[in-house]
Amino acid sequence: MASVPQAPQFGLFSLPPIKNEPMRNYEPKSEDRIKLQQAVDEMIAAGPFEVPVVINGEKIKTGKVAQQPNPSNHSHILCNYHEADEALVQKAIEGSLKAKTAWENMPWNDRAAIFLKAADLIASKYRYKVLAATMLGQGKNVWQAEIDAAAEICDFFRFSAKYIQELYSTQPPECSANTWNRTEYRPLEGFVLAVSPFNFLAIAAGNLICAPAMTGNVVVWKPSPMSIYSNYVAYEILREAGLPDGVIQFVPGPAPEIVGAAINHREFAGLHFTGSTHVFRQLWKQIGNNLDKYRGYPRIVGETGGKNFHMVHKSANVDAAVTQSIRAAFEYQGQKCSALSRLYVPKSMWEGEFKQKLLDQIAQISVGPVQEFKHFMGPVIAKHSFEKIMGLIEAAKKEGGEVLCGGQGDDSKGWYVQPTVIETKDPKSVTMVNEIFGPVITVYAYPDEEFEQTCELIDSTTEYALTGSIFSADRYALIRASNLLRNASGMMYYNDKCTGAVVGQQPFGGARASGTNDKAGSISIFYRFVSARTIKETTIDPATHIYPSNLE
């Protein structure tokens, strides 16, 4: 157990300049390309790796082992990981509560320094290793891995420091005579449970665990079984950067058991979740049922599913709308929560040139294993995803949807699904409504004169409200659609694709069934993991209890 540091801080420190991590290109024959290819090849040859549970800094090999396959080639096992059980969750919680006093007493600049160092380590010494682990484990091609596991994760660490500094500086604007008002932003009492999705390392390690930890909370982290290895690599980097024992406990294992044990604990203070809507709803209900058990009211933060749209107006630039739609729908095989899933195009434009241009560009997309850098698309994450996606394509066909391209999958070596476009005459058909999380878009060619009615249709088609875009060269149409679609998404793009939010630039989150919209990548999220205490100090004592108004 670390002793409680009470280091004096003789200065109000500024942070080093905070900027987005520059993206690298990995063009053929570049040094980055050669070194990354080497890291990928070495990782394939050296695996499978062994990943322990980590509690209080101790690496625990439970002997109950599960596997994370490489989705590009599922006979290749990337890692074997040890699973925790309920007893280890109790140990993790107790250990984190013991680590809490020292952690929350650590001066803010020292806490920040750990995460700033982790960002610098990822950006330099470990860049290729983190990228290789993300490519092989999560089926990302180089560019998608660079977005996530180099740029966004560093951005989360660095911008979080900036936002917390801003939060701590947010103080009451007024003090009456002879008083001093102050606000301190205490961490929550108890521990925070972080439950992360497979698809973004940055969301898991950069946001879900670090937003609470950086504000002084202790965290029990249950990573996704489909991204264990990259998550563990990032965790080890945080440890190398100086994260003390017990502050973040790494607890992989069977989800209902691990999460259930944490949620049932009296000291449960908050859930930081990203994943599917149905799991989040289930957890919220479990928490609600436990309310009498807890010390306080747990904070519940969850970003969940999407059914994202592009709305194209007749004035739009067709080439731009086509290209942006392809990127939004098929990058990372449609496995971004923000991925395009519903495309609305005026009928005359669709039949005129949009449809043909879309199909011509999609025909050039290559799909293949991520270690072959040339492919625009890789595999989907797992067998169950492959089956769900293929099942939804079949369901769309049964409802009369016409498959214009793709519709085929091959799971013999890896889980590959071809980029698929379905045209529907029924704007509320199955693939217009349900989240697919795969490389499939459904197009509805709307009557040219029904632009406004189609906006209302978009708004009322699904329960989700995550991301959406409007393509229009006509500013009046843009404004009209934006007003009609005000509540249809938490992220609205004008003449841009509906994916690709950047920390520090486009705070991310959706509403309705898509989440609590606490906007990761902005100051807002940090308010959820602190419990402010207001302090008023009086310097001059009153002489009497009588007020002037009491005088005759």
Ligand SMILES: NC(=O)c1ccc[n+]([C@@H]2O[C@H](COP(=O)([O-])OP(=O)(O)OC[C@H]3O[C@@H](n4cnc5c(N)ncnc54)[C@H](O)[C@@H]3O)[C@@H](O)[C@H]2O)c1
């Ligand atoms: N809105 C966002 O910011 C955002 C970002 C990324 C992903 N997502 C969403 O995440 C989903 C894809 O990720 P996923 O497949 O990892 O999601 P998921 O819901 O299957 O899993 C998320 C986490 O919950 C855990 N989990 C699963 N079942 C559980 C249960 N019964 N009890 C407790 N925990 C359980 C998983 O093990 C994992 O750690 C999509 O719906 C996507 O839209 C949303």
Ligand SMILES: N[C@@H](CCC=O)C(=O)O
């Ligand atoms: N922030 C990412 C999406 C993360 C969800 O999976 C984007 O905007 O594309």
